[in-house]
Amino acid sequence: MSEDITPVRRQYLEIKRQHPGAIVFFRLGDFYETFDEDAETAARELDIVLTSRNVAKGSRVPMAGIPFHAADAYLAKLIDRGYHVAICEQVGEAPVRGLFPRQVVRVVTPGTVVEPGLLKGDAHNFLASVVVDHDGLGLAFADVSTGEFFATEAHEAEPERLLRLELARIRAAEVLLDEDSPLSGEWLGHVTRLATWRFAEDRSVEQLRNLFRAASLAGFGLEGKPLAVRAAGALVDYLGETQPAALSLLTSLSTYTFDDFMVLDSATRRNLELTETLRTGEVRGSLLGVLDATLTPMGRRMLRVWIGKPLLERSRIEARLDQVEALVRDSIRRAEVRQALASFPDMERLVNRMAASIAGPRDLAVLRDLLGRLPGLREMIGGFGKSLETLSDAVDPCEDIRQLLEKALVEQPPATLAHVGVFRPGFSAELDDLVDSTRHAREWIASLEGAERERTGIKSLKVGYNKIFGYYLEVTRANASLVPADYIRKQTLVNAERYITPEMKDYEARVLTAEERIRDLEAELFRSLCRDLSAHAARLLGTARALARLDVVAGLAETASRKGYVRPELTDDEALEIRDGRHPVVEEFLVEARFVPNDTVFEADERIRVITGPNMSGKSTYLRQVALILLMAQMGSFVPARSARLGLADRIFTRIGAQDEIHAGQSTFMVEMVEAANLLHHATRRSLLILDEIGRGTSTYDGLSIAWAVVEFIHTHPRLRARTLFATHYHELIRLADLLPAVRNYNVGVTEEGGRVVFLHKIVPGGADRSYGIHVAELAGLPRPVLNRAQEILTQLEADSSNAQAADRPVRQLSLFPDHDPLLQELSGLDLSALTPLEALNKLFEWQQKFTGDEKGKGT
Numbered sequence: 001m002s003e004d005i006t007p008v009r010r011q012y013l014e015i016k017r018q019h020p021g022a023i024v025f026f027r028l029g030d031f032y033e034t035f036d037e038d039a040e041t042a043a044r045e046l047d048i049v050l051t052s053r054n055v056a057k058g059s060r061v062p063m064a065g066i067p068f069h070a071a072d073a074y075l076a077k078l079i080d081r082g083y084h085v086a087i088c089e090q091v092g093e094a095p096v097r098g099l100f101p102r103q104v105v106r107v108v109t110p111g112t113v114v115e116p117g118l119l120k121g122d123a124h125n126f127l128a129s130v131v132v133d134h135d136g137l138g139l140a141f142a143d144v145s146t147g148e149f150f151a152t153e154a155h156e157a158e159p160e161r162l163l164r165l166e167l168a169r170i171r172a173a174e175v176l177l178d179e180d181s182p183l184s185g186e187w188l189g190h191v192t193r194l195a196t197w198r199f200a201e202d203r204s205v206e207q208l209r210n211l212f213r214a215a216s217l218a219g220f221g222l223e224g225k226p227l228a229v230r231a232a233g234a235l236v237d238y239l240g241e242t243q244p245a246a247l248s249l250l251t252s253l254s255t256y257t258f259d260d261f262m263v264l265d266s267a268t269r270r271n272l273e274l275t276e277t278l279r280t281g282e283v284r285g286s287l288l289g290v291l292d293a294t295l296t297p298m299g300r301r302m303l304r305v306w307i308g309k310p311l312l313e314r315s316r317i318e319a320r321l322d323q324v325e326a327l328v329r330d331s332i333r334r335a336e337v338r339q340a341l342a343s344f345p346d347m348e349r350l351v352n353r354m355a356a357s358i359a360g361p362r363d364l365a366v367l368r369d370l371l372g373r374l375p376g377l378r379e380m381i382g383g384f385g386k387s388l389e390t391l392s393d394a395v396d397p398c399e400d401i402r403q404l405l406e407k408a409l410v411e412q413p414p415a416t417l418a419h420v421g422v423f424r425p426g427f428s429a430e431l432d433d434l435v436d437s438t439r440h441a442r443e444w445i446a447s448l449e450g451a452e453r454e455r456t457g458i459k460s461l462k463v464g465y466n467k468i469f470g471y472y473l474e475v476t477r478a479n480a481s482l483v484p485a486d487y488i489r490k491q492t493l494v495n496a497e498r499y500i501t502p503e504m505k506d507y508e509a510r511v512l513t514a515e516e517r518i519r520d521l522e523a524e525l526f527r528s529l530c531r532d533l534s535a536h537a538a539r540l541l542g543t544a545r546a547l548a549r550l551d552v553v554a555g556l557a558e559t560a561s562r563k564g565y566v567r568p569e570l571t572d573d574e575a576l577e578i579r580d581g582r583h584p585v586v587e588e589f590l591v592e593a594r595f596v597p598n599d600t601v602f603e604a605d606e607r608i609r610v611i612t613g614p615n616m617s618g619k620s621t622y623l624r625q626v627a628l629i630l631l632m633a634q635m636g637s638f639v640p641a642r643s644a645r646l647g648l649a650d651r652i653f654t655r656i657g658a659q660d661e662i663h664a665g666q667s668t669f670m671v672e673m674v675e676a677a678n679l680l681h682h683a684t685r686r687s688l689l690i691l692d693e694i695g696r697g698t699s700t701y702d703g704l705s706i707a708w709a710v711v712e713f714i715h716t717h718p719r720l721r722a723r724t725l726f727a728t729h730y731h732e733l734i735r736l737a738d739l740l741p742a743v744r745n746y747n748v749g750v751t752e753e754g755g756r757v758v759f760l761h762k763i764v765p766g767g768a769d770r771s772y773g774i775h776v777a778e779l780a781g782l783p784r785p786v787l788n789r790a791q792e793i794l795t796q797l798e799a800d801s802s803n804a805q806a807a808d809r810p811v812r813q814l815s816l817f818p819d820h821d822p823l824l825q826e827l828s829g830l831d832l833s834a835l836t837p838l839e840a841l842n843k844l845f846e847w848q849q850k851f852t853g854d855e856k857g858k859g860t
Contacts (some may be wrong), residue, residue, distance in 0.1 A: 007099045009055040015088055015104060022086040022107055023078065024310040028092045031065040032087075039064040045081060048072050067224065072117040075108060079118060082190045084109045084242075096628075107242035110190050111174030114246065114349075114356050121297035121346060122283075123304060124148070128172035129235035131199055131227045132159050132183060138227025139163065140235050143171055144356075146298070146348040147541050149253045153228035162684075168266040170310045176238055194234060201226050202857035204233020211247060213235050228255065229428050234397040245356040251538040255540035262310040262634055263651040263682075266677050271656040271690075272627055273585070274307050289629060290584050293557070293558040295338060297346040298544055299551025300486060306552065312648060314570055320553065320636025327557035327565055333383050339552050340377045344370060347544035355534040357527065361413035363420045364529070364627065367540075368405035371398050374543070375387065381615075382716040396539050408529055416707045420515055431521050436512035441507045442782030445471060448504065458482050464498075472498040479781055484673030556637045563588075568629075569645045576602040576626075576816045580642035583625035584632070586639065596761040597642070600626050606723040606744050608715055610733050611763065618761035620656065622735035623690045627652050628727060630688055648725075653679040654690040673706075680713060680720075689714065689724040704730045713741045734767030 008028075012035060016024050023041060025032035034042040035053070039062040043050035052060040068073045071087075078085055085108045085251065090100040094590060100456055106112075111127030119125055124143045131138035141150040167175070172189055179193040198201065208217055208229065222229050239246050265723055269810075277285040282421035283292070288307055294300045295359035311317045327334045345366055354357040354367070358665050374397040381392040413422045425432055430503040458479045465471050469490055476496050487499035533540075561566065565586075587595035596618070602609070613619050629639045633646050655675045676694060683689055694710055695703030707730055714720045721742065726733075737743045747768040749760035826847070835843070 005056040005059070009061075011099065011102060015086075016103065019104060019107065022084040024086045024104075025071065025086055026088045027068065027090050027102065028065075029088070030068055032071055033063055033065040035061055035063055037062075040541065041083075042066075042074075042078075045083070046077055054163070071218070072115055075115070076118045079108060079110050079113060082110060084192075096550070106245070107176055109192065109242055110219055110240065110261070111172065111192075112144055112243040113765070114353060114358060116346075116349065119145055122300040124170070124301055126170050126172040126685065127174050127176070127233040127239075128167065128236060128566050129161060129176040129238070130181070130183065130785045131171075131178065131231045131234075132163065132181060133412055135159060137162050138168055138225070138228050138231040140228060140232035140234060142250060143170060143351050144243060144249055145434075146301070146660070147249040147251060147352055147537065148356075149232075149250045150256060151228040151232045151253060152256050152258065153225040153226070154258050160490075161462075165179055165263060165265055166258075168269060169264070176232075176234055192238075194412040196240065196573060197637055198237050199230045199234045201230050201233075202306055203237070204230045206255075207233040207236045207240075211250060211725075212541075215484055220253045222253075225255070232701075238573060244350075246356075248355045248534055248535065248814055249352045254300055254827075260312060262312060262649060264308070264631075266625075266655045266679065267654070267678075268652055269308070270655040272624060272652075275304060278346055285585060285589065287585060287632075290558065291586050294551045294554035295342045295555070296306075296344050296548065296551045298348045298548040299341075299555065299609075302548040303555065306635045310631050311636070312634070312650060314572065314648060317634055319387075319572060321420075321567055322637060323391065323553040324556045324560065324636065325386040327383045327554050328561055330384060331561060333380060334554055334561075337377070337380050337550065338554050338558065339379065340373065341547070341554065343373070344547060347547060348541060351540045351544060355537050357530055359530060361409065361526065364413050364533075365409050365411075365413050367533075368402060368409060371402035371405070374398070384404065386597070387605075388550075391546055392548055394542060395550075396543045397544065398536065398539055399531060401536055401540070404529075404532070405640075417519065417526060418479075420518045420522060422522045423525060428521070431518065431525065434514060434518050434521060438511055438518075440456055440760075441514070443503075444507050445511060448473075448792075456482050456484055460818075469498070469500070470512070471504055473497050473504070478506055482698040494506040504801060505719060559783075560854075561637035563640065565640050566643060568633040568639050569643075570633065571645060572645045573647045574723060575645050575647040576630075576688075577643075577645040578626065578629055578639075578641050580646070581629055581644070582640040583621050584628055584640045586621050586625075590711050596763075598625075599761045602723060603744070605742055607742035608711060608719050608726060608736075608740070609744050609749070610711070610736060610744055610767070611725065611727045612734060612767050613727075613750070614730055614759075617748035617750070618763075619758040620692055620764055621746055621761075623656070623692055623725050623727055627654065627688060628689050630829070649686055649688045650684055650826075651682070651687040652690070653687060655679060655694060656690065656692045674707075676710060680710070683714075683720055683722050685719070685721050689722050689726075691724065691815065692727045695730070704732055707733060708736070711738065711743065716740055723809045731767065737767070766802075 003037070008236050012024070012026055015026070015034075016038075023034060023038045024033065027033075033039075033053075042048065043062075043064040046064075046066070048064050048066060049064055050064050053063040054060050068801075075085055087106050087806070088102050088104050089110065091103055091105075108118075109127075113119055113125055125145055126141045126143050128141040133281040135157055136153065136155045138153050139152075140149070142149040142795075154164075156162065159184065162181075165435055168189065171573065174192055175188050177183060177188075177193050179190055180196050184191075194378060205217065208222070209215070213219070214220075217223060217229065222232070236247065236250070236513060237241045239250075269275070273286045275286055276283060277289045283289045288304060291307070292300060292303055327337075337481055347367075347370060350359070350363055350367055350370075359556065375396060378392055378395045378397060381388050393858055407471060408423055408427050410421060410424050413728070414420075423431060425435075445463070449461065452473060453459055453461050453646070456477055460476055460479065462474045464474055472490055473487065473563045474493075474496050475487075475498075480497060483497070483499065484500055488501065489497055490500050491498040495595065525577075578600040581600055582595050582597050600622075629641060629644060630649055630651060632639050633644065634648060655672065669848050672694065678689075679689060691710070695707040697704075699750075706727055707726075710723075711724075711726060711733065714722060716725050732744045737745045746763050746765055747762045747767055751758050751760060830843070
């Protein structure tokens, strides 16, 4: 290192050495500056000016800066693009030998964000940590903005498959991996690799014990789960390095198993459009978009979790349904509860900003006012009776915290600590004395304008203040002759002069010095208040989560009441009985049409339903609605049906589309087969299987053979025999009902009116006797000549097929160009060289009338 570089440069290089993997935001006055490669990256990613700075004689380095008050907007861009940013602040009140001490106060990464402007209010922001060891998986994940912390461990032959399922569900913003981990791929998302020793079991146990101040981890459900311990310990260790204040937010840890929730792979989540649509990626048009009647950000996050994690334990589902039903029945009290919830802010993230020491005075004022409304809301909840009793008990009014905030804060505190006037008189004797000591000076300055107008006779005299000159007296040029001799000219304007007096400057110094002291003392008092409140974070977060659940069940009740949903009857057998079921999303967006409901009633010995019928007839809608009704029931929601009796499903598998993977370079058929293989390997008797057009991505006979074999396998394999809805264009598959006793045929009802096909969108027993693909093509607007020709080809295909079967020989190749075409015969007899242009046009017109019957040319 060169000896002649500036002290600031030397300080920066030392800090950068400690954080080589992060972009360092180095505080210099009112700016965060970046240097060297960081500056080049910041200039490119943030579209800001790249300049340079002199750091030694004849030596300059790249530099790019942003205003510190606008840092959140720039941070958001860098975090979205996967960068880590180390925030380096000036610490201490005065320079040491001309240089402000500086240190990194936190490292912002995609999974450790807590600033409101960098977070999506309706979704969690999880930091995940993964350990894969032989046949075992350890996973921990936390949202430091809400304080939720989870861990799990599983052992099976395919740990990576389980990991894919969970990461698809939680959609982690950042994943921590051992630097030696073999895991890789875009499916992991943003990956941060850590040294192997940070995942050591002994170290992880110590990290977790220190965090929770516990002698043992058995109380957290981690006993006998070494991989979960290692994943959770590494996560805590990482937070301690990047976001130390966030550790105080993690007040508890919940363990779970993969047997607690319905398994939904990424294909199923996508195909059922649970939280976003396939085409636009938006919430509107998804199941979440239809069900979401929540009124708070924390309620929206919880609803998203419920949709992604349908339950398997019947008692837990029934408890949710009991709460929804109670709210459905009492619409008046439900409206009162929802009106009260509508004014609640995001209490979870508010509490965690407080604990992380990034809350402002108004945040605490919002918390104070929120707590003041809790007793009334709790009384409302109690009116619903026993079903909501646990929710009522979980809402802790935290009266002691409210009283502390009431005593501490003025009614309307300033937005930031840059302004004084945060605390009420009586909260701090030291602050009161400091304020009292300046009262006389403030009163003197406040009365100065009136006193000087009377003394000088200048009625337009004004007292003003700016940061450059402080307080001043402003006199218009017209009154310059009246200015007293003790006024000292300070600034000349176009139409006025500004003056000061020695006495005014003396009072100003007293006020400004006291204000600075008051500001410092209020900042110290505020930090102390936040620390005191943080000791009660667990209570506050418990209340926040109870309010979130109340918001979710009240929202589900509101949706059920408005849309005519009913409470499902849940059973421990394999029942699937839905009367007048409806697709919750499709019926929402139908315009000028009524949704046609359908029954789905499996007989006692029925396992597989083969459904035939053309596209646009409603097959896919029907398949999805059955899956969504079952999923809604197991998340604790009422369902769109006249009645529903449902046996719980451990998994829902869907094989419907291949959009995402096609863009990733896989063929349609390969995607079909991969998803079908996953389904056949992992489904159980308690699963629900939704298959749409298996085998369509290859030749007809290959596809038919595969589809046939898949149905046989599901029907016959002792581990399977799962409830299955199998939609197909292969009419040959209806023969399976004659061969396999648990297979039933259904088709989409069709009627013909005036030579036109009308789809009834009704699923009825029996196989379809014909295809209506050409009619669908007509509805889609294909040109008439194409439709006519398609009908000719279809007729010939059917005739050839019949002849081939009768003669017991292969079907001959279809002739797309007939041997005896009258138009071709006339064309071959023409002498084109002897035709004039007019004769050629007349001949074309004649053929048009003769061979197409088209009357449009007449009169031309």
